[in-house]
Amino acid sequence: MAAGGNPGPGATQCVTKVALSISCQNLLDMDTFSKSDPLCVLFMNSSGPHWCEIGRTEKIKNSLNPSFSKTFVIDYYFEMVQKLKFEVYDIDSENCSLQEADFLGEVECTLGQVVSSKKITRPLVMKNKSPAGKGTITISGEERTDNRVVEFEMAARKLDKKDFFGKSDPFLEFFKQTETGWQLAHRTEVVKKNLNPTWKRFRVPLQSLCGGDVEKSIKVDCHDYNSSGSHEFIGSFQATLCQIQQASQTFAAEFECINSKKKQKKKGYKNSGIIVIKKCKVVKEYTFLDYIMGGCQINFTIAVDFTGSNGDPKFPVSLHYINPQGYNEYLAAIWAVGNVIQDYDSDKMFPAFGFGAQIPPTWQVSHEFPINFNPSNPFCEGIEGVVQAYRQCLPQLKLYGPTNFSPIINHVANFGRQALQQKTASQYFVLLIITDGVITDMDETLNAIVNASRLPMSIIIIGVGGADFTAMEFLDGDDGHLRSATGETAMRDIVQFVPFRQFQNGPQELLAQTVLAEVPGQVTDFFRATGLRPPQSDTPLPDLSASALPSDAS
Numbered sequence: 062m063a064a065g066g067n068p069g070p071g072a073t074q075c076v077t078k079v080a081l082s083i084s085c086q087n088l089l090d091m092d093t094f095s096k097s098d099p100l101c102v103l104f105m106n107s108s109g110p111h112w113c114e115i116g117r118t119e120k121i122k123n124s125l126n127p128s129f130s131k132t133f134v135i136d137y138y139f140e141m142v143q144k145l146k147f148e149v150y151d152i153d154s155e156n157c158s159l160q161e162a163d164f165l166g167e168v169e170c171t172l173g174q175v176v177s178s179k180k181i182t183r184p185l186v187m188k189n190k191s192p193a194g195k196g197t198i199t200i201s202g203e204e205r206t207d208n209r210v211v212e213f214e215m216a217a218r219k220l221d222k223k224d225f226f227g228k229s230d231p232f233l234e235f236f237k238q239t240e241t242g243w244q245l246a247h248r249t250e251v252v253k254k255n256l257n258p259t260w261k262r263f264r265v266p267l268q269s270l271c272g273g274d275v276e277k278s279i280k281v282d283c284h285d286y287n288s289s290g291s292h293e294f295i296g297s298f299q300a301t302l303c304q305i306q307q308a309s310q311t312f313a314a315e316f317e318c319i320n321s322k323k324k325q326k327k328k329g330y331k332n333s334g335i336i337v338i339k340k341c342k343v344v345k346e347y348t349f350l351d352y353i354m355g356g357c358q359i360n361f362t363i364a365v366d367f368t369g370s371n372g373d374p375k376f377p378v379s380l381h382y383i384n385p386q387g388y389n390e391y392l393a394a395i396w397a398v399g400n401v402i403q404d405y406d407s408d409k410m411f412p413a414f415g416f417g418a419q420i421p422p423t424w425q426v427s428h429e430f431p432i433n434f435n436p437s438n439p440f441c442e443g444i445e446g447v448v449q450a451y452r453q454c455l456p457q458l459k460l461y462g463p464t465n466f467s468p469i470i471n472h473v474a475n476f477g478r479q480a481l482q483q484k485t486a487s488q489y490f491v492l493l494i495i496t497d498g499v500i501t502d503m504d505e506t507l508n509a510i511v512n513a514s515r516l517p518m519s520i521i522i523i524g525v526g527g528a529d530f531t532a533m534e535f536l537d538g539d540d541g542h543l544r545s546a547t548g549e550t551a552m553r554d555i556v557q558f559v560p561f562r563q564f565q566n567g568p569q570e571l572l573a574q575t576v577l578a579e580v581p582g583q584v585t586d587f588f589r590a591t592g593l594r595p596p597q598s599d600t601p602l603p604d605l606s607a608s609a610l611p612s613d614a615s
Contacts, residue, residue: 097151123290130248166193175202220334223285296333349581355595366496368417390525399444463501477516498528504546514551
């Protein structure tokens with residue numbers, strides 16, 4: 062689930078969350094021997110010409126009529142015009158790179174239009190505004206007033222064999238009953254070659270599943286996955302959430318998986334397998350604000366690139382040159398991001414480090430030195446203190462190299478590792494790296510990021526100058542799962558890369574918003590995965606309907 066929003070200056074408390082579900086119809090077919098593999102990207106614009114990426118759906122293979130399972134959750138401000146842009150791509154690479162993808166069309170609308178209509182269908186257009194074939198996109202909006210989720214553990218047994226040369230590759234789809242028919246609420250992963258599969262534990266927002274009404278029917282379909290995109294229907298069942306939970310209170314609940322066409326044709330047909338619900342539990346899902354207001358501290362560390370490629374700070378061509386107005390790109394990035402993040406840090410003391418320079422008195426190259434030259438106390442008082450330390454250390458350094466990220470990532474990760482002992486969600490660490498270019502220790506950096514993905518930690522990289530930042534974009538896991546040099550996969554996406562030049566002429570707030578957009582989701586994802594509550598957690602949410610089930614906090 063992607064989350065986003067832009068409060069903007071002077072925004073009132075008149076805010077609600079809206080969940081957007083996306084489906085497309087009749088997309089252009091850009092693949093020669095198969096169908097397109099679509100993915101949808103959402104951008105938002107609240108002012109000026111700048112669009113900020115909010116999130117991406119999953120990629121669906123070989124489909125011209127995809128229904129995306131992943132939703133976008135956005136803060137809706139009644140008093141603001143929030144422009145949305147949905148771009149659809151045919152993904153041709155394993156890492157989901159948009160640079161290598163074929164563009165299938167886009168549509169612009171406002172969040173207000175979606176909210177007032179609940180569902181809109183628009184034709185997709187190309188960049189030159191010509192029609193994208195017969196392609197359309199449907200956007201469904203629903204106010205998210207309930208932050209309870211349903212946690213499922215599910216399995217199946219004796220499913221029908223659909224593959225001629227092997228066993229079925231089953232997956233489940235959950236559908237919510239709406240006025241206009243069934244709407245996809247969740248899609249599980251595919252379990253390969255298994256007629257008795259067990260799916261990974263998953264959560265579905267209560268509102269997405271049944272609109273908060275536990276007496277409303279839910280439909281669960283089981284399919285056999287085919288890489289061609291023509292998945293074969295195995296069977297289905299319907300039940301209310303109330304029935305499912307009551308049936309699974311003591312033992313696993315079992316539902317017959319029925320294929321109605323097969324039932325009509327075949328005498329003595331019993332079922333196409335049994336769907337087993339081992340666990341169905343309604344829990345409260347804490348939000349980012351729940352964690353922050355409940356006492357979680359965001360610990361912010363700054364790392365500045367002092368390698369020789371920045372140029373001699375004495376000359377205006379250098380990225381470290383401070384002009385007569387007291388400005389350079391490094392300072393602008395520190396101010397923009399620091400001013401936002403410092404509000405979430407109670408003591409306002411920030412450790413600030415440099416890397417890639419020769420430092421006094423020995424003039425050895427260091428990839429992890431405090432810019433106040435005080436190893437026993439690298440903390441600076443407020444963002445003003447960081448800026449002052451940066452200005453004072455600059456004339457005392459010899460810019461050198463190479464550009465190694467792994468030492469400073471591992472430095473912050475050590476604190477994150479210690480925080481794993483915490484019994485509540487009390488500490489989270491954010492590392493801001495400001496750099497001008499190409500990483501020298503890429504393998505070590507990949508290993509460090511993959512290891513850090515298991516810790517309460519996020520990494521923000523701001524690229525200054527005009528260098529080729531392809532490697533940085535690769536580290537930003539938006540394009541797929543990051544792997545270490547040894548093939549180990551990151552547990553979650555913790556890196557956000559932003560090139561400063563894109564925001565040079567825009568408002569400072571836009572840089573901060575883009576840079577920090579993913580942090581709330583990364584914080585909540587980590588603490589939900591580890592089952593940690595806010596230090597001062599409140600009682601479970603009150604029931605929102607007369608027949609609502611009891612909920613546990615989680």
